[in-house]
Amino acid sequence: MSDNPKTPDAHGHKTSSAALILGAIGVVYGDIGTSPLYALKECFLGEHAPALTPDNVMGVLSLVFWSILMVVTLKYLIFIMKADNHGEGGILALFALTHKLTGDKGWLAKFALSAGLLGAALFYSDGIITPAISVLSAVEGLGVIAPKLETFILPTALVILILLFSIQHHGTELIGKFFGPIMCLWFLVLATLGVMNILKYPEILKALNPQYAVHFMQHDPLLSFLSLGAVVLTLTGAEALYADMGHFGRQPIRYAWFSFVMPALLLNYYGQGALLIQNPAAVQNPFYLLAPQWALIPLVILATLATVIASQAVITGAFSLTKQAVQLGFFPRVQIRHTSAKEIGQIYVPIVNWGLLIGVILLVILFKTSSGLAAAYGIAVTGTMVVTTLLAGIVMLKGWHWHWAKVSVLMVVFLVVDLAFFGANLHKIPSGGWLPLAMGVIIFTVLITWRQGKRLMAIRLAEIMPLTTDTAKLRHDITLHASGTAVFMTSNSKAVPNAFLHNIEHNKVLHERVVFLTLEVEDEPYLQVGERIEIQDLGSQFFRVISRYGFMEDPDVPTTLALCARLGLVFDLEKTSFFLSREIAIPTVRPGMALWREHLFSWMGRNAASPMEYFNIPTHRVVDLGCHLDI
Incomplete structure (x- = not known):
């Protein structure tokens, strides 16, 4: 897909580019855009959370900034998005590209196959966890409005999620046009709330300096390493930048990130940090406590809409991934319905939709809070990040013919970061991290079994x-x-x-x-x-x-x-x-x-x-x- 879609005239070109940027804001950045609801809170809550001191807040915020810069901006937007398969991105599109480069034989081909299927399996896990944690974190604002409303959080979240999955067969053609404007409003509110609190404590901006992150890591290496398991929650949705490249193009996604999304996210995170330094008790829900009391109800409504949009993007991503898996021979034929006469990519897969809904309901009932789900979330996100890096390395070496030394340096840098995040989440396995691993193993087994079974059938038929x-x-x-x-x-x-x-x-x-x-x-x-x-x-x-x-x-x-x-x-x-x-x-x-x-x-x-x-x-x-x- 071209980065700059051609139109009959210059004015049309500008309109098309603006529409793609708006669409990217509405779809691509829904997941990462709703991370401020729970990410920073999780950094200072939990068994291995650092003490809520000004130095630790500055250190964590510095880690957040440099993690976003390294992983989202440098890794995904600069390098990974170059590894497109004729304009398409995503874990299976990347596998298809590596398969074309490595063939069917040899250890590299087998490694690419295993890595690609593992990444796809973890993406499905992400597709179950994201709607659950996003909607729960938004609805938890009810408890901030009035403690008596806490008993309504769980049933309200379940009703919203059931409604969300129940309307999937209608497609997003009608409501999709509102995604961009709603998410634009969401990011404006994120930035505004952040600025309001940064102005009360401007010194928080010093945390942009990497020295604060280094000092934080040196002060207590083990505790700071384990805190990466929560910091990675600020990166959730990074894979969507790559997966949705075929729909919007590389440049619109980049423009949206640099000019609008990243500044809004960072301003909000730093605003939350300023609030925590001034009022440590706000750690129970620093996002909602950024806002004045009169704004809480509309903020909960807007946050719920934003999380529904973020969930929608993950659900449709699971539909697309299933279609690719069927086409590439990793999954049996399933019923696929087209929900739009204009957009061929808008599809509905009933078996995936209802399977995701069952998984989401079980997660919400089992874990009950966004904090409980945070433990399960990190494993799926970091596992997919590692797989994407490894497959991209094969493309750099075999497809782009980069010198092995250059590829090795990039792989070391990216894998050190990815594996650090992955390792920091391993201690969460007993408290919830086992879930995406178990789901990943089951889905991986299904995918590889179908592929190998079809090959055995082909051999028997040829005989x-x-x-x-x-x-x-x-x-x-x-x-x-x-x-x-x-x-x-x-x-x-x-x-x-x-x-x-x-x-x-x-x-x-x-x-x-x-x-x-x-x-x-x-x-x-x-x-x-x-x-x-x-x-x-x-x-x-x-x-x-x-x-x-x-x-x-x-x-x-x-x-x-x-x-x-x-x-x-x-x-x-x-x-x-x-x-x-x-x-x-x-x-x-x-x-x-x-x-x-x-x-x-x-x-x-x-x-x-x-x-x-x-x-x-x-x-x-x-x-x-x-x-x-x-x-």
């Missing part, structure tokens, strides 16, 4: 009958011929579909024309029309057609057949029958995967979405044939 030009000789052995065209769908372009074999064995009939159709997904997000279709004439009216798609695109069989006409292979859909193979995996003790993983793969295969709907095949022209296959 039955390879696809060669000799296959066309079958026509001479079959005496019955049906009019029209038979299209046999197959995921393996080197094997004859089971549906074809069953049709020959049981019906003893061939159509006038037989086409073996394979839809393949490439490691690029989008493909040009000229790159999509490959046709091989096998003789005797047998054809093999391979249709290629990008991992951000929707495979569509009627569109594929229409494109074949350009290469001389014309289809009449009313005279075309589609034969689908439903291979049911039968777990066995033969070499392959562990038996329990084979059972998991078999269960996922049986519950996958119908290929008719997924590939947009006309239902009245489909013949569905199934078979059992030992793996």
